[in-house]
Amino acid sequence: MSELCAIGLMSGTSMDGIDLAVLRTDGENAVERGPSFFVPYEAAFRRRIEAGLEDAKRIDKRDERPGDLAALERNITLRHAEAVATFRAKLRDDARWGRSDLIGFHGQTVLHRPHVGLTVQLGDGPLLAGKTGLPVVYDMRANDMVHGGQGAPLVPAYHAALARALPAVASFPVVFVNIGGISNITFVPEKGDPVAFDTGPGNALIDRWVQREGGVPFDAGGAIASEGGVSRPVVERYLEKSFFKLPGPKSLDRNDFTLAEAEDLALADGARTLAAVSAEAILKSVKHLPQSPKLWIVCGGGRKNPHIVGDLREGAARLGAEVMLAEDAGLDGDATEAEAWAYLAVRALKGLPLTFPATTGCREAVSGGVIARADGLPGRSA
Structure with missing residues (x-):
């Protein structure tokens, strides 16, 4: 598998909006950074996410969505889909970046309890794949926890590639x-x-x-x-x-x-x-x-x-x-995490490690993520 063009989506703990970036990479040493984009959350939606953090305190299993969380997850996903559509429209006439192969989707973290192996990111990968027509790699933290890791941070694999190229x-x-x-x-x-x-x-x-x-x-x-x-x-x-x-x-x-x-x-x-x-x-x-x-x-x-x-x-x-x-x-400090999610999506697709014992505490270097197919058929764990 040669280089792929991936869109990375990041909505971080600041809860201010969605960062998008496009990257061409082989998931290893080749990294070509492309344009980026930001879609802010309005104050009312940010308050809704903050309220969701309180609902999330009642979660004991990763698939539970108490209170408003199920509706919030759908709304967050649809906002990401709209952001991707707007971003791709801006890139449509760009010969280098106008055609993307896949999406790396972080989702919105609402709970992270590494001491009990529990992390929850709101984001419906299959729904996003269906809305965008692109394969989506999502839920990239969970497999690290299965292998004894903290589930965070995941960006280091990308940082290492950047450092050796800058x-x-x-x-x-x-x-x-x-x-x-x-x-x-x-x-x-x-x-x-x-x-x-x-x-x-x-x-x-x-x-x-x-x-x-x-x-x-x-x-x-x-x-x-x-x-x-x-x-x-x-x-x-x-x-x-x-x-x-x-x-x-x-x-x-x-x-x-x-x-x-x-x-x-x-x-x-x-x-x-x-x-x-x-x-x-x-x-x-x-x-x-x-x-x-x-x-x-x-x-x-x-x-x-x-x-x-x-x-x-x-x-x-x-x-x-x-x-x-x-x-x-020579970097874009606002886009680095979104770029990382694009890079990690390609690594996940290739089965390359996303985390290492010295970054998350996992027992061995492990890949991760779940791939949602754009045609709605069942995907697979990466």
């Missing part, structure tokens, strides 16, 4: 930092498998804080935080939590950290302090890596918060490392 990477090891609702890192050595794990809260606590205290969905450009200061006692209370003492592999649910430690802060001080928590949690991860990295490449929405990035730069400099934004490395 002109900006002059020396190893390099670390990719993805700051979404939750932050995670991928340590890429010059040779061998990547090492990866979640590092702590990314934007999720900041978003919740400014929404609750200021009535806005997120701190755009760190504007609110720019008027505040860092409360060191609050930062230390967060960083003393047991999660940070655990070695990787490890992963988080969006609700594993709360605003309890920040309760007495003013709006701006809380936003600035929680940005410091995000950055220092990432820096604290170095003690769990095989080597101190020489280069940090920052992706995800959190790279747009100058306070997170500034704190990260200062801390990395003390460790003798450079911090580079995704764009400075």
Whole structure:
């Protein structure tokens, strides 16, 4: 099987919308990045997803959909189908990207309990395949858990391929930092498998804080935080939590950290302090890596918060490392995760590993995913 053209779909823990990206790859070392696209969720739908997180707390088995979750799953899937149709229409006249072979579909995570082997992403693969007319690879986390893994993070296989192809990477090891609702890192050595794990809260606590205290969905450009200061006692209370003492592999649910430690802060001080928590949690991860990295490449929405990035730069400099934004490395920091899902879909189709013992804790490198056929006939596990 030669190179395939795949569309990757990602709706992350920030719950702000759907990222789409197209990628041509052999699922191994060949990676050609194409255009990307974003479809935002309106505030009312985001609130519906947040309510779904509460319904999801009642799930004991992966196929359960209590409360509004069944209807929400269908609605999320149909929104993804509409997003794909719009994206493909934009690409229709592009000779290189106008024809796609398959879709990699992440879905919306509403529950992640790695300690009991339970992860739930809302997204109906067969429905999406039927609506788009393309094969869909979905549910890519479950097989990792069957083999003893945490089910996250899955992006490291793509990060490793990128690191070894980027002109900006002059020396190893390099670390990719993805700051979404939750932050995670991928340590890429010059040779061998990547090492990866979640590092702590990314934007999720900041978003919740400014929404609750200021009535806005997120701190755009760190504007609110720019008027505040860092409360060191609050930062230390967060960083003393047991999660940070655990070695990787490890992963988080969006609700594993709360605003309890920040309760007495003013709006701006809380936003600035929680940005410091995000950055220092990432820096604290170095003690769990095989080597101190020489280069940090920052992706995800959190790279747009100058306070997170500034704190990260200062801390990395003390460790003798450079911090580079995704764009400075020749990447699109908003599209990296969607690109990864396209890449992983091709790997899944070929039966190549999606996860490794050093990224999720699985017993052995394993593939995963379920393939839904566009003709509605039963697919297969990848």
